[in-house]
Amino acid sequence: MSEKNQEVVIEVKNLWKTYVLYHHIVTSFKEVVLHFPRLFKKLRQSRFEVLKDVTFEVRKGEVFGIMGHNGAGKSTLLALIAGVIKPDRGTIKVKGRISPLLELGAGFHPELTGRENIILNGLLLGMTKREIMQRFDEIVEFSELGHFIEEPIRIYSSGMVARLGFSVAVHTDPDILLVDEVLAVGDANFQQKCLRKMEELRNNGVTMVFVSHSRTQMEAICNRIMTIDHGRVVSIEEINRHAEEKTC
Amino acid sequence: MISLTTRQWEYYRDLIFELTNKELKLKYKSSMLGFVWSLLLPFSHALVYFVAFKYILRIKVENYALFLIVGLFVWQWFANSILAGTGAVLSNGNLIKKTRFPYEFLVIAVIISEWLHFILAFVTIFIFLAVYGIPPTIYWIFIPFLMLMQSVMNLGSAFLVSSITVFFRDMVWFINIFLNMFFYLTPIIYPIEMIPDRLKIFIVDANPMALFVALYRQIIIYGTIDYVYLSLAVVYSIVVFLFGWRVFAKLKWKFAEVL
Numbered sequence A: 001m002s003e004k005n006q007e008v009v010i011e012v013k014n015l016w017k018t019y020v021l022y023h024h025i026v027t028s029f030k031e032v033v034l035h036f037p038r039l040f041k042k043l044r045q046s047r048f049e050v051l052k053d054v055t056f057e058v059r060k061g062e063v064f065g066i067m068g069h070n071g072a073g074k075s076t077l078l079a080l081i082a083g084v085i086k087p088d089r090g091t092i093k094v095k096g097r098i099s100p101l102l103e104l105g106a107g108f109h110p111e112l113t114g115r116e117n118i119i120l121n122g123l124l125l126g127m128t129k130r131e132i133m134q135r136f137d138e139i140v141e142f143s144e145l146g147h148f149i150e151e152p153i154r155i156y157s158s159g160m161v162a163r164l165g166f167s168v169a170v171h172t173d174p175d176i177l178l179v180d181e182v183l184a185v186g187d188a189n190f191q192q193k194c195l196r197k198m199e200e201l202r203n204n205g206v207t208m209v210f211v212s213h214s215r216t217q218m219e220a221i222c223n224r225i226m227t228i229d230h231g232r233v234v235s236i237e238e239i240n241r242h243a244e245e246k247t248c
Numbered sequence B: 001m002i003s004l005t006t007r008q009w010e011y012y013r014d015l016i017f018e019l020t021n022k023e024l025k026l027k028y029k030s031s032m033l034g035f036v037w038s039l040l041l042p043f044s045h046a047l048v049y050f051v052a053f054k055y056i057l058r059i060k061v062e063n064y065a066l067f068l069i070v071g072l073f074v075w076q077w078f079a080n081s082i083l084a085g086t087g088a089v090l091s092n093g094n095l096i097k098k099t100r101f102p103y104e105f106l107v108i109a110v111i112i113s114e115w116l117h118f119i120l121a122f123v124t125i126f127i128f129l130a131v132y133g134i135p136p137t138i139y140w141i142f143i144p145f146l147m148l149m150q151s152v153m154n155l156g157s158a159f160l161v162s163s164i165t166v167f168f169r170d171m172v173w174f175i176n177i178f179l180n181m182f183f184y185l186t187p188i189i190y191p192i193e194m195i196p197d198r199l200k201i202f203i204v205d206a207n208p209m210a211l212f213v214a215l216y217r218q219i220i221i222y223g224t225i226d227y228v229y230l231s232l233a234v235v236y237s238i239v240v241f242l243f244g245w246r247v248f249a250k251l252k253w254k255f256a257e258v259l
């Protein structure tokens, strides 16, 4: 499968991201009042460069993998693509609707039930309630949560939260799916199911950016894998998947 | 004006409805009396002030119970909007970190939920009016407008505190002290007439809450309206709204990083 001439849907160019550690600077008003002059000095010290000059493109229908050590900046990069944080320098262009960031402890309100969270999530993604309800049964069925759907999220196990998060994300017609290690907490069964679903979505032209620490899982599904080390891109490799299509 | 398609209307209606619904649900999650509590609070205050001021300090105000109830309800609405505002962004960190959506709606939902409380509390005022035998007047048509203006001010204040609290958690403490001082420096338990003239400019003219409380009382109890107060209240509301909104818009880009 070659996507060489497909249109670019994510274009990241010379991206720099610095975190200012606000909590490090001011923890209370006391600090502001008592140490005002020192704040400026601290401000400089508490900058932390997470991403340095990152450039890459992702084409429509591609599964783009990102690997790297803990703290390399992978989740930060996904947050930038999702648009929840802003870069300091460089540009990010994204075409199409993005799923919510799928990472551990998905974007749910712990006190609301699974049902209420599905509706809320759909709304935050830009769907009307009617559009959400059309997919509601499908979402619940895929998550296999059964009657737990009426229980508050705070009593869910981490795998159950991940199931619901994944299910909502894939059933809300995203053009781009951002998956950050969520599969790690699902059981083998659910991991297989998710990977199959991702294959299916890819065949439907959905673009995916996939972060995982499992090399085998990545090679099974990605077209290309980018490796980041301390915020810098070290390599982008093509994965040659020959005619032999895996049967999961 | 921005024109919206039918689908967009439907979308924003659903969004506001669901977010408000969520606010209300979380507020009364495991409370038995639920909404009744938010009525009991101002009523209990009213009772205490009534005893202390009417019978001990012997304040000379006609219909003092009604006078208190109107003032306390209007104040409570403002204070509750600010207090609820402090958590509007903070308590939704999970959502903000994962999805880009207009965060303003989190604050709007809080303000609508507080407005619903005020409306329900307001209904009890009619009972007092019936007891005191005070008939409605033509000026009542200003009540919806007054509520709208106060909502605008509450919204602006909530924009301000909700965004600043994300960066300074101490805001909550500050706001408690601020509201406490502000309460006693606003003519709520005492009438404007008792304030010395040289203080009136600070305590009344420069204080939107004093104006709102005075306006509600004029309309409901005394059957008049002061158009100077009304114009000032409108100006203050809009200024507070614009200021809070601007601050929120500036800070919202950092929410996901800090939460």
Ligand SMILES: Nc1ncnc2c1ncn2[C@@H]1O[C@H](COP(=O)(O)OP(=O)(O)OP(=O)(O)O)[C@@H](O)[C@H]1O
Binding pocket: A019, A020, A021, A048, A050, A068, A069, A070, A071, A072, A073, A074, A075, A076, A077, B256, B257, B258
């Ligand atoms: N909101 C934040 N404020 C300040 N620093 C942050 C913030 N989020 C992440 N960081 C820092 O940025 C660096 C990169 O974090 P990031 O979460 O992107 O790593 P990652 O590659 O996803 O790691 P992991 O494999 O452990 O998930 C880390 O050193 C982290 O401490």
Ligand SMILES: [Mg+2]
Binding pocket: A074, A075, A076, A180
């Ligand atoms: Mg990560």
